[in-house]
Amino acid sequence: MFDGREIVQFPEASVRALGDENLQAALRLLGEGFQARRTDAVERFSEFEDARDAAVDAKTRTLRRLHQHLENFEARCQEQGGVVHWAETPADARQIVLELLTSRGVRVLSKGKTMVAEEIGLNGFLEKHDIEVVETDLGEYIIQLAEEVPSHIIAPAIHKTMPQVVELFRQHHDQHKAEPFPRHTPADLVAEARAVLRRRFLEADAGLTGANFLVAETGSSVIVTNEGNGDLTQTLPRLHIVLATIEKVVPTLADGAAILRVLARSATGQDMSAYTTISTGPRRSTDIDGPSEYHVVLLDNGRSSLLGTPAEEVLRCIRCGACMNHCPVYGAVGGHAYGWVYPGPIGAALTPALLGVEAARHLPNASSLCGRCEEVCPMRIPLPKIFRYWRAKEHEARLNTVRARLALALWGWLAAHPRLYRLGTGAAMWILSRLAGRSRRYRNLVLANGWTRSRDFPAPAGRTFLNSWNRRS
Ligand code: SF4
Numbered sequence: 001m002f003d004g005r006e007i008v009q010f011p012e013a014s015v016r017a018l019g020d021e022n023l024q025a026a027l028r029l030l031g032e033g034f035q036a037r038r039t040d041a042v043e044r045f046s047e048f049e050d051a052r053d054a055a056v057d058a059k060t061r062t063l064r065r066l067h068q069h070l071e072n073f074e075a076r077c078q079e080q081g082g083v084v085h086w087a088e089t090p091a092d093a094r095q096i097v098l099e100l101l102t103s104r105g106v107r108v109l110s111k112g113k114t115m116v117a118e119e120i121g122l123n124g125f126l127e128k129h130d131i132e133v134v135e136t137d138l139g140e141y142i143i144q145l146a147e148e149v150p151s152h153i154i155a156p157a158i159h160k161t162m163p164q165v166v167e168l169f170r171q172h173h174d175q176h177k178a179e180p181f182p183r184h185t186p187a188d189l190v191a192e193a194r195a196v197l198r199r200r201f202l203e204a205d206a207g208l209t210g211a212n213f214l215v216a217e218t219g220s221s222v223i224v225t226n227e228g229n230g231d232l233t234q235t236l237p238r239l240h241i242v243l244a245t246i247e248k249v250v251p252t253l254a255d256g257a258a259i260l261r262v263l264a265r266s267a268t269g270q271d272m273s274a275y276t277t278i279s280t281g282p283r284r285s286t287d288i289d290g291p292s293e294y295h296v297v298l299l300d301n302g303r304s305s306l307l308g309t310p311a312e313e314v315l316r317c318i319r320c321g322a323c324m325n326h327c328p329v330y331g332a333v334g335g336h337a338y339g340w341v342y343p344g345p346i347g348a349a350l351t352p353a354l355l356g357v358e359a360a361r362h363l364p365n366a367s368s369l370c371g372r373c374e375e376v377c378p379m380r381i382p383l384p385k386i387f388r389y390w391r392a393k394e395h396e397a398r399l400n401t402v403r404a405r406l407a408l409a410l411w412g413w414l415a416a417h418p419r420l421y422r423l424g425t426g427a428a429m430w431i432l433s434r435l436a437g438r439s440r441r442y443r444n445l446v447l448a449n450g451w452t453r454s455r456d457f458p459a460p461a462g463r464t465f466l467n468s469w470n471r472r473s
Helices: 010-018 021-027 029-044 048-064 066-079 090-102 115-119 122-128 138-145 162-176 186-203 229-235 253-267 312-316 328-333 344-355 372-376 383-396 402-415 418-435 465-472
Strands: 083-087 108-111 132-135 206-209 213-215 220-225 239-245 275-279 293-299
Touching: 010 328, 021 029, 029 253, 029 328, 048 066, 048 253, 048 312, 066 083, 066 293, 083 090, 090 122, 090 206, 090 239, 090 293, 108 186, 108 229, 115 122, 115 239, 122 132, 132 138, 132 186, 138 162, 138 186, 162 186, 186 229, 206 229, 213 253, 220 229, 220 253, 229 239, 229 275, 312 344, 312 383, 328 344, 344 383, 372 383, 383 402, 402 418, 418 465
Parallel strands: 083 293, 108 132, 108 206, 206 239, 239 293
Antiparallel strands: 213 220, 220 275
């Protein structure tokens, strides 16, 4: 258990996911949806690679002097009438939010989409203290009704099919209405959720949002949404709390704009999201709306200890979801199989840093290292390199199996003896090639039968890489 959430182990969860027909039907839409839309957006934008470089540069400069930018953010935010709270651990962050709410008599909290709230287990904690939490992002709302957790960082309910959503709405909404809602199309479902949520926005005493980034030079928080729910969450109630992690700060608005140029294109294939909202402090006397109090809770939760390590680049992540949309492993098993808050390649790179290698050791291994995630990551995060870093840590801590350690030791010894290596791989190639027979495929690999249990394995081409290379030159 970490902060109220049970860690599900990847090997068992992925087997369950592969057998889940509803999930498999929902995941089939990944390719037609997110992947195709990102490809179109990148093709339409001839400067995409330059925009990527600019966004990477903005974050790299930020991380180099993170402490200074955070201090600047705090100073500017306070000048604008906001309050910054520092939380080292999830427990600290939960407590700060709880005290802000209870000291002001808040009973209903509306909430925009934030993965950090998932990371600290906020909803369950507040509900134990009799504070009702209302998710207002449509996907988050659906999974709140289903009493589940998000399976994707930008499409939390992607694992749900339309008939499942229809059934959830029927169970939860019809009891509040004399006439049942019409539910023929996705648009009907959106209209229904909007009608229900509008009332809840008005009932909320406080609103909590995340932040896509925080701007040090102005002390502002920025959110990017497509539904406008974040704006209603942060402007209607009297108290607005921003919950964000420390690496979300950028030095200037121009740096934030550099991130915006790649964010929506990588996430949903839009040139820009429908709403980009900059909030700076509480409502001023000349403002027509806005909260009377503005608080920012900044969580570290181990991120500062990643600075200067080979995993530091994971802190450049802007949570666009492109890596999971293109990952063959995520596409096969979905997000819940990753067992904790952050699924897909970003989860495999980040979760070991947050929960420790022992708890999350399966995740960096849930990758074929095909490199597709790094290819599409707008922030050029070397995800496969980070997986290898965590795998090395797992090996150093002797957390992998004896069989894996023996195989690595044998391979290491052979690699240090080039003649034997060439002889061994040449002989193995010859034998394996003949064993494959005419089909050129294996149905049962002796030391890797986990692979051949559900699919066959292609025979090697008949020559080693070195052989082919030598012939070529
Ligand atoms: S790792 Fe890259 S692709 Fe994945 S969510 Fe983060 S920024 Fe997006």
